[in-house]
Structures are given as C-alpha cells and as structure tokens.
Amino acid sequence: MDYFAQQLINGLVLGSIYGLIAIGYTMVYGIVGMINFAHGDVFMIGGFIALISFLVLVSVGLTAVPVILLIVLLVSMAITALYGWTIERIAYRPLRHSFRLAPMLSAIGMSFVLTNFSQVSQGARVKPVPPIITGGYTLHEGDGGFVVQLSNIQIVVVITTIVLLGLFTWLVSRTRLGRDMRACEQDQTMAALLGVDVDRTISMTFVIGAALAAVAGMMYLLYYGLVDFFMGFVAGIKAFTAAVLGGIGSLPGAMLGGLAIGLIETFWSAYFSVEYKDVAAFSILIVVLIFLPTGLLGRPEVEKV
Amino acid sequence: MSSAPILALENLTMRFGGIVAVNALSFTAQRQQITALIGPNGAGKTTVFNCITGFYKPTSGVIRLTHDDGAQFEMQKLKDFNISKQAKVARTFQNIRLFPGMTALENLMVAQHNALMRASGLTLIGLLGLPSWRAAEQSAIDNAVFWLKRVGLIDRADDAAGNLAYGDQRRLEIARAMCTGPALLCLDEPAAGLNARESAALSELLLSIRSDHATSILLIEHDMSVVMEISDRVVVMDYGVKIAEGTPREIRDDPKVIAAYLGTDEEEAAAVMEAEA
Numbered sequence: 001m002d003y004f005a006q007q008l009i010n011g012l013v014l015g016s017i018y019g020l021i022a023i024g025y026t027m028v029y030g031i032v033g034m035i036n037f038a039h040g041d042v043f044m045i046g047g048f049i050a051l052i053s054f055l056v057l058v059s060v061g062l063t064a065v066p067v068i069l070l071i072v073l074l075v076s077m078a079i080t081a082l083y084g085w086t087i088e089r090i091a092y093r094p095l096r097h098s099f100r101l102a103p104m105l106s107a108i109g110m111s112f113v114l115t116n117f118s119q120v121s122q123g124a125r126v127k128p129v130p131p132i133i134t135g136g137y138t139l140h141e142g143d144g145g146f147v148v149q150l151s152n153i154q155i156v157v158v159i160t161t162i163v164l165l166g167l168f169t170w171l172v173s174r175t176r177l178g179r180d181m182r183a184c185e186q187d188q189t190m191a192a193l194l195g196v197d198v199d200r201t202i203s204m205t206f207v208i209g210a211a212l213a214a215v216a217g218m219m220y221l222l223y224y225g226l227v228d229f230f231m232g233f234v235a236g237i238k239a240f241t242a243a244v245l246g247g248i249g250s251l252p253g254a255m256l257g258g259l260a261i262g263l264i265e266t267f268w269s270a271y272f273s274v275e276y277k278d279v280a281a282f283s284i285l286i287v288v289l290i291f292l293p294t295g296l297l298g299r300p301e302v303e304k305v
Numbered sequence: 306m307s308s309a310p311i312l313a314l315e316n317l318t319m320r321f322g323g324i325v326a327v328n329a330l331s332f333t334a335q336r337q338q339i340t341a342l343i344g345p346n347g348a349g350k351t352t353v354f355n356c357i358t359g360f361y362k363p364t365s366g367v368i369r370l371t372h373d374d375g376a377q378f379e380m381q382k383l384k385d386f387n388i389s390k391q392a393k394v395a396r397t398f399q400n401i402r403l404f405p406g407m408t409a410l411e412n413l414m415v416a417q418h419n420a421l422m423r424a425s426g427l428t429l430i431g432l433l434g435l436p437s438w439r440a441a442e443q444s445a446i447d448n449a450v451f452w453l454k455r456v457g458l459i460d461r462a463d464d465a466a467g468n469l470a471y472g473d474q475r476r477l478e479i480a481r482a483m484c485t486g487p488a489l490l491c492l493d494e495p496a497a498g499l500n501a502r503e504s505a506a507l508s509e510l511l512l513s514i515r516s517d518h519a520t521s522i523l524l525i526e527h528d529m530s531v532v533m534e535i536s537d538r539v540v541v542m543d544y545g546v547k548i549a550e551g552t553p554r555e556i557r558d559d560p561k562v563i564a565a566y567l568g569t570d571e572e573e574a575a576a577v578m579e580a581e582a
Contacts, residue, residue: 176414176421176442179407183415186404193358193396194485195389195419 002142006149007270008263013154013223015262016161020216021239022246022254023168024209030185030249031205032096037107038087040236041114042210045083046217047227048118050076051127054221065132069156076218077211083114084210085203093199111232118229126228133222157219164215165255168208172251181205185249234278238265241285247298256296260284309371311336311489311521312357317366319352319545326352328545329366334489334538336373339515339522341532343556344542345565350525351399353542354491356381357523358396359388370394372488373519390419395482396491399525401474405467409458409477412466413449416484421445452480456510472503476510483514489521490514496528504528508535533557541565 021043028036053075057068091110095102136151172178180201183191192198246257268280310333319327327349334340342350355361368380370392378392424441453459456476496504514520526532539556541549543565
C-alpha cells in the first residue's frame with residue numbers, strides 16, 4: 001500500500017509535466033489542425049533556457065531561492081514563447097494554405113533544427129544542476145521500513161501546474177483572446193470576417209503553448225536535475241500521445257491524458273519493468289484508439305461545410 | 306455626409322476557369338437604403354457577395370465602398386479582417402455560419418473584437434483588468450444583450466448557438482453582423498426557410514436596422530414578398546450580368562425579369578441575350 005501511494009505521487013508529478021506539454025499540442029491542433037512535431041523540442045529549449053538563466057543568476061551572486069525560481073520561470077517562459085512565435089512565423093505560416101502534409105513535414109524539419117542547434121550550441125553531454133529545491137515530508141513510515149515521501153520539488157511541480165492550468169482555463173473561457181481562439185478554431189474565415197486577425201490569434205496560440213512547455217521544461221530540470229539536447233524527442237512523443245489519448249483538441253483531455261500517461265508509465269516501471277515503460281504507454285494508446293478513436297474526451301470530428 | 310453611394314461595383318468580373326460567373330457587372334447601392342440583388346439560381350448573386358466580402362479575388366473590376374465621412378475603400382484590395390475593421394462591412398450566409406460550439410452571447414462578443422481590441426491595448430491591459438478595459442467589456446456585453454433582446458433571443462443567451470432552432474440561428478447571425486457596427490450589411494437569403502410569420506418579423510427587423518441604426522443593406526433574397534415589401538431598389542441578375550435595375554414596382558413589370566424567372570422558349574432567350582450583348 002505504501003509502495004502504491006509513493007508511485008501514485010511520482011506518477012502524478014510526471015503526469016503534470018506531460019500534461020503541460022500536451023496542452024501545446026492540443027491547442028495548436030485545435031486551431032490550425034496540424035501536429036506541431038517541434039513542440040517537444042520547444043520543451044527542451046525551455047529546459048535549457050531555465051538552466052542558463054539559473055546559472056547566470058547564481059553567478060551574479062543571487063542566493064534567495066524563491067526569487068531565483070520566479071525570475072527563471074518568467075525568463076524561460078518569455079524566451080521560449082519567442083521561440084514558439086518565431087517557429088510559427090518562419091516554418092508554418094508560409095505553408096498554411098499549402099497541401100495538408102506540408103506544415104507537418106516542416107514541423108518535423110523544425111524539430112531536427114532545434115535538436116541540432118542545441119547540440120551544437122550547448123554540447124551533446126547531459127547537463128546536470130545541483131538540487132535547487134530540497135527537503136520534503138515523510139507522509140507515512142511502513143512496517144517494512146518503506147517510507148512514503150512527498151518532496152518539496154514534487155509539491156512545487158504539482159502546485160505550479162494547477163495554478164497555470166487554472167490561469168489558462170480562465171484565459172480560454174473568459175477573455176477576449178480566448179474567445180477569439182475558440183472562434184478561429186471553429187471557423188477561421190468567419191472569424192476574420194468579424195474583424196479577428198486570424199494570423200495574430202494563431203501566433204498567440206503558439207506563444208502560449210510554448211510558454212507552458214517552458215514551464216514543463218523548467219519543472220523537468222528541477223525535478224530530474226538535468227537537461228540534454230535530446231530530451232525533447234521522447235517527452236514530446238509522450239505528450240503527443242497524452243494529447244491523443246485525452247482527445248486531441250480538448251484542453252481538459254490533454255491534462256487528463258498527461259496524467260494517465262504519467263501514471264501508466266510510473267506504475268508499469270514500479271511493478272513490471274522499467275525497460276518496457278514506453279512500450280506500456282504506447283500499447284495503452286493503441287488500445288484506447290481502437291475502442292475510443294476520438295480519445296477520452298474528444299468529440300467526433302464534424303466535417304465543415 | 307458623403308453623397309457618393311455606399312457601394313459601387315464597376316465592371317466586376319469573376320471567372321472560374323472557363324466559366325464566367327459574373328460578367329462586367331456594375332451597380333450601386335445607395336446610402337441608408339435597402340438594395341436587393343435578385344435573380345434565378347446560379348445567376349451569380351452569391352459570387353458578387355463573395356467578391357465584396359473578400360472570399361474571392363475578382364478577376365477584374367473595382368468594388369468601391371464610401372463611408373459617411375467620405376473615406377473610400379476598394380474592397381478587392383483589403384485583407385480579410387480589415388473588411389470588418391476598416392471598411393465596416395458585415396455579412397451573413399445562405400448556409401448559416403455561426404460558431405456552433407460557442408454560446409449565443411459569445412458569438413456576439415467575438416463580433417465586437419475590434420472595439421475590445423482597441424480597449425485592451427494589444428491584450429496586456431485586458432489581462433491586467435484595468436478599469437478602462439472593464440468599461441469596454443461591459444459596454445460590449447450591453448451591446449450584445451441589446452441585440453439579443455432585439456432579435457428575441459435573450460432567453461437563449463447562454464445556449465450553444467448550434468443548438469438553436471433554424472429561424473433563431475438566422476436571427477442570431479444578423480444580430481452578430483450588427484454587433485460589428487457595420488456601415489453596410491450584406492444578407493444572403495435571410496428569409497430562406499422561414500415561415501410567413503418569421504419573414505414578416507424579419508422584414509420589420511431589416512427596416513428598423515436601415516432607419517434606426519443608419520446601416521445600408523444589400524440583400525440577396527428569393528422570397529419576393531420580402532423583397533417587394535422592404536427594398537428601395539432592386540437589381541436583377543441572370544447568367545452573371547445585370548438584366549434590370551429599378552424600384553420594386555418597375556422590376557415587377559419588367560418583361561426581361563419575368564422571362565428570366567418564368568423561363569422563355571429558346572428563340573426569346575436568344576433575343577434577350579442578343580439585346581444584352
């Protein structure tokens with residue numbers, strides 16, 4: 001039971017990170033109908049920017065941890081958002097009215113560009129950081145000596161995710177930008193005819209998605225204590241899986257899918273084998289797609305007239 | 306107030322490959338009048354609308370719009386969102402194009418994007434929730450509520466637009482177009498599928514939009530009772546060309562119009578075509 005509880009905590013933390021990335025996939029799919037395969041690498045870029053800004057802050061002698069974390073969060077969100085905006089501007093917008101596969105191919109290309117750019121500029125080795133948030137709570141001490149622990153970093157990850165998710169839900173459901181985004185999702189031509197600048201709204205979607213990916217990148221850095229140029233690939237594919245599992249285009253679905261993938265992966269590693277955790281995650285995806293082709297919360301696609 | 310007509314089409318031609326959908330069409334729509342564009346199916350009416358509202362780039366010709374203050378726009382050159390933002394032209398569709406997944410109120414709020422965009426200072430002020438923004442948002446909501454009441458849908462404000470009855474969706478689409486604050490309102494068959502009582506209510510609504518809201522209307526309609534009742538001028542098209550123009554009374558008695566609608570034998574049709582050429 002203790003072992004189960006510990007794995008549940010670990011799974012929820014991992015799932016939060018996947019969920020944050022998955023939102024970027026699902027938003028972009030909802031509004032432009034393409035899979036942004038470079039999004040995993042945007043997450044990786046977010047991790048690197050968090051690392052770099054962390055090192056810069058420490059080297060100028062800042063020591064207050066909460067201040068450092070806040071600055072790192074804002075800086076990595078801002079710069080990664082700029083990456084997201086630029087990627088859309090140069091790699092996707094020119095191809096928007098091209099044939100359907102063109103932006104997807106461009107996205108795969110962009111993914112390679114970002115991976116290699118990071119490898120060349122940051123080196124191929126794994127970059128570790130010392131633990132920044134330490135300590136934690138012992139929730140329960142079992143008879144066999146097994147201890148259920150909730151570390152501070154886990155609390156930070158989960159709380160940050162919940163806060164961002166709340167903010168983001170508010171943004172989409174209550175603000176003008178959110179209304180414009182939903183309008184563009186349903187009928188871009190009509191939205192334009194009502195005066196909505198569709199290009200700008202799509203750019204904002206990429207910016208928000210990238211900012212959330214940056215938060216995920218930073219959380220990954222804090223949680224695992226390392227980043228490397230290739231981490232965007234597997235994490236990106238997992239988050240994409242999460243988005244599809246939850247029902248692509250659905251925002252709560254992306255979060256739910258993220259949590260599901262995180263939990264499946266953690267429990268599989270804990271009870272069966274670590275080597276096959278990816279196999280487990282993707283097998284579940286296949287099974288779900290056979291029985292629920294639109295995912296857990298997805299709506300069947302309605303053909304537009 | 307400018308004396309130029311609100312909308313002037315000059316030799317508008319639209320070709321799709323070998324098919325000439327609209328051929329050297331010229332007509333004007335006067336300020337604060339209701340101008341009806343009628344003609345048999347396939348005459349090219351909707352193509353004209355699509356050229357005016359930027360869906361098609363015309364093969365040749367000029368579509369000139371003149372505001373009350375004299376500002377002029379060539380519609381065929383405007384970028385899509387500027388058709389509403391700068392030229393202040395709004396339209397509805399033959400097959401209704403609401404945002405089905407959004408509520409009736411939200412549909413009307415999206416239509417006030419431009420006013421809110423100005424107030425939100427490129428999003429930032431809006432996110433901070435400053436008083437100026439809140440006032441702008443409140444006035445947008447008031448305006449939306451006004452139009453919901455005007456078209457009798459205030460009780461359905463929070464229902465998804467896609468769940469409304471057909472006639473309600475038609476009226477909501479007109480309300481949404483009016484929320485953009487248009488100088489020219491283009492309506493593509495607003496009475497299609499409405500019963501007699503609903504058509505009468507529609508006629509009343511359009512007349513009030515013309516006189517109470519200082520909006521000029523360009524109307525495509527097959528329901529002749531609506532056209533004859535509310536139009537100030539009627540333009541008749543057939544096979545992509547204008548075959549008649551005048552007051553509803555003149556149009557009703559025009560033999561060419563009767564021929565176009567009722568059909569003619571081949572000889573007569575040839576004579577009509579020759580007269581046109």
